[in-house]
Amino acid sequence: MSFFNKIxxxxxxxxxxxxxxxxxxxxxxDLIRMESKIGGQLFGPVPKGRRRxxxxxxxxxxxxxxxxTDVTTRKKMSSTIxxxxxxxxxxxxxxxxxxTFVEGQELNNLVWAMHMYYEEVARQIYGYNPxxxxxxxxxxxx
Numbered sequence: 001m002s003f004f005n006k007i008x009x010x011x012x013x014x015x016x017x018x019x020x021x022x023x024x025x026x027x028x029x030d031l032i033r034m035e036s037k038i039g040g041q042l043f044g045p046v047p048k049g050r051r052r053x054x055x056x057x058x059x060x061x062x063x064x065x066x067x068x069t070d071v072t073t074r075k076k077m078s079s080t081i082x083x084x085x086x087x088x089x090x091x092x093x094x095x096x097x098x099x100t101f102v103e104g105q106e107l108n109n110l111v112w113a114m115h116m117y118y119e120e121v122a123r124q125i126y127g128y129n130p131x132x133x134x135x136x137x138x139x140x141x142x
Contacts, residue, residue, distance in 0.1 A: 032057070034125050036065075039117050054113060060085040062114065083110060 026034075032055055039054030046052045051067040062083040070077050082093040089101040090110060102110055122130040129136055 031125065035117075035121050036063075038120050038124055039113070042113050042116050042120070054117065056114075056117065062110075 036053035036055035040046055040052035042054060043052070047068075049069060051065075053063065053065045055063055057063050062085070064081040064083070065078070067076065067078045069075070080095065083102065084091040084093065089103075090107065092100050092102050119130045122128045123136060127136045128134065
């Protein structure tokens with residue numbers, strides 16, 4: 001189930017396919033940008049000169065991306081980790097590293113981040129209280 005269907009199910013009890021779609025002035029790309037900014041702030045303030053994103057790309061893919069400038073070499077640096085959710089676990093895919101399944105505290109942290117992401121995105125972008133499914137007075141759909 002996609003993130004958007006999860007949000008719709010949380011809000012209405014039905015996936016998007018079973019509910020009338022609302023017209024939005026935002027494209028899917030715009031929404032992912034807004035969501036990734038919220039996701040990047042879940043782990044605390046983003047230091048000046050650094051860019052951090054955390055977002056749900058599709059039904060089973062989460063992305064963590066950071067960019068910064070190395071203070072010594074003044075070279076632009078970046079790191080991207082892709083998390084693929086499978087029936088038997090969450091696969092971590094990072095350039096130059098072997099693929100591994102996330103375990104232990106890292107898995108606990110990732111699950112917490114996913115949960116918080118859904119809650120904050122539902123509130124701040126889609127304008128719904130994730131606990132009640134009721135609209136808030138703010139957000140894209142307000």
